[in-house]
Amino acid sequence: MYINSLTLKNFRNWTEETITFDSGINVLVGANAQGKTNCAEAVFLLCTGYSPRASKDKIFIKNGQTQAEIEATASSNYGTIKVKMVFDNLDKKHIFINGVKSSKIGDLLGNISSVFFNPQDLKLVQETPEDRRRFLNISLSQMNKTYFYALARYNKILAQRNNLLKEPDFDLVVDTLPVWDESLVKQASKIILARNNLIEEIAPIAREKHLFLTDGREELDIKIDSAFYGTAEKIEKDFYNALRQNVKKDIKLGFTTIGPHRDDIKFILNGQDVKVYGSQGQQRTVALSLKLAETEIFYKNKGEYPVLILDDVLSELDKSRQRKLINECQKMQTIFTTTYLDRSVFKGNSLTRIDIVSGKLKKPKISKGKGQI
Numbered sequence: 020m021y022i023n024s025l026t027l028k029n030f031r032n033w034t035e036e037t038i039t040f041d042s043g044i045n046v047l048v049g050a051n052a053q054g055k056t057n058c059a060e061a062v063f064l065l066c067t068g069y070s071p072r073a074s075k076d077k078i079f080i081k082n083g084q085t086q087a088e089i090e091a092t093a094s095s096n097y098g099t100i101k102v103k104m105v106f107d108n109l110d111k112k113h114i115f116i117n118g119v120k121s122s123k124i125g126d127l128l129g130n131i132s133s134v135f136f137n138p139q140d141l142k143l144v145q146e147t148p149e150d151r152r153r154f155l156n157i158s159l160s161q162m163n164k165t166y167f168y169a170l171a172r173y174n175k176i177l178a179q180r181n182n183l184l185k186e187p188d189f190d191l192v193v194d195t196l197p198v199w200d201e202s203l204v205k206q207a208s209k210i211i212l213a214r215n216n217l218i219e220e221i222a223p224i225a226r227e228k229h230l231f232l233t234d235g236r237e238e239l240d241i242k243i244d245s246a247f248y249g250t251a252e253k254i255e256k257d258f259y260n261a262l263r264q265n266v267k268k269d270i271k272l273g274f275t276t277i278g279p280h281r282d283d284i285k286f287i288l289n290g291q292d293v294k295v296y297g298s299q300g301q302q303r304t305v306a307l308s309l310k311l312a313e314t315e316i317f318y319k320n321k322g323e324y325p326v327l328i329l330d331d332v333l334s335e336l337d338k339s340r341q342r343k344l345i346n347e348c349q350k351m352q353t354i355f356t357t358t359y360l361d362r363s364v365f366k367g368n369s370l371t372r373i374d375i376v377s378g379k380l381k382k383p384k385i386s387k388g389k390g391q392i
Contacts, residue, residue: 020095021352028088029081031057032378041371049375055356061089066133068124137330144302148283173206208255218243225312244283324351
């Protein structure tokens with residue numbers, strides 16, 4: 020899978036440009052605050068409907084304008100697809116797939132698959148379980164729409180259950196909870212099983228990627244931190260029983276204390292918790308290994324690699340790891356952003372260079388540095 024072209028209209032600092040990509044390595048080059056990351060963000064938005072940089076859609080609209088548009092044309096094993104998103108100043112987004120309007124993010128997912136990594140993804144290792152659950156949710160939602168809809172239903176039921184737990188009428192709460200619990204466990208079992216399976220698949224691949232990036236010096240282990248394991252039926256039964264056992268505790272606290280909304284991921288490096296004992300460099304390499312492993316899971320499940328977006332990653336790695344990373348990227352379309360293109364790092368590899376200045380392409384046509392350099 021690869022993106023052929025990306026059109027930006029009044030998006031962030033871009034006025035109107037169409038960028039043509041190669042199916043291999045593409046490097047967006049420019050000084051800071053010129054629009055490189057905005058371009059990378061637009062690609063990920065068109066794949067997932069999610070931005071790692073913004074919580075409100077109206078932020079995407081260029082100052083002085085009333086709406087913004089982004090559109091990509093992509094090729095995959097199943098043919099060509101065109102995806103478009105329009106953002107208005109009422110903080111609403113409109114989705115078009117092959118020209119047909121859709122109101123659902125679920126319809127967007129799976130058309131163009133993408134894995135995104137930038138220095139802020141250190142949050143995956145350093146910060147809260149919510150950041151790690153977000154990784155699971157975005158990855159699984161792209162691969163399986165059933166997961167996306169199960170997650171949406173679970174969150175809705177969970178909110179309703181939590182509201183009920185705050186109800187002062189104790190008898191009403193006790194009598195009504197079993198109805199909500201039956202609905203909750205059906206969706207929860209799908210989520211928990213999918214997450215458990217993903218980590219089971221991704222852990223050995225991430226370990227292999229990490230050994231490669233560190234020349235075999237560090238061994239990574241990844242584990243899902245969940246209260247429930249086994250088949251969907253076992254998870255459903257165990258979760259329902261746990262909910263029943265925790266009724267008094269949940270009523271006292273006013274919220275649901277167990278479930279997939281409490282899941283976490285543990286990263287263990289050479290036997291120690293990376294979050295606690297790892298250096299920032301080690302944490303960065305762990306997060307990068309996880310993302311590279313994610314691309315392999317996409318390939319295994321969908322039969323083709325996703326678009327890999329690496330935003331300002333090269334500057335955070337030494338030259339040895341830069342070269343290793345670039346070699347890993349040869350098998351899929353990769354979009355790098357960087358302030359400086361070090362040709363020695365790309366020696367022996369082909370690439371397409373795209374120069375960006377103030378939200379514009381530096382030249383009328385993209386300059387391509389194809390061939391061995």
